[in-house]
Amino acid sequence: MVRSRRPSKQMLLLLNILWVRTQQWRHGYELMKETGLQSGTLYPLLMRMHEQGLVEAEWREPERPGRPARHAYRLSAAGVALAREVAVQAGGFVGEVART
Secondary structure: OOOOOOOOHHHHHHHHHHHHOOOOOEEHHHHHHHHOOOHHHHHHHHHHHHHOOOEEEEEEOOOOOOOOOEEEEEEOHHHHHHHHHHHHHHOOOHHHHHOO
16 A cells, blocks of 8 residues: 555554564564554554554464453555655664654
């Protein structure tokens, strides 16, 4: 999907965190801890990014018995392309953009 406006600071931060380990599935709680974003910001952002095709989401079975299944997220091919585009426009890595 073609974006017509610049990603928000929160999206840049999330792109940065997901970009670091592109192929690894990440749980929302882990993303909250790494980004410092509150759940009321992070989860709606993840849902919008999923709807836009920037993030893949899937249910993951619990690692320990008795725990509930949870969503896990990672960048899709379109999300990787956006992260690269942002990095090129900024003249550096996505991480450098997100921290400015």
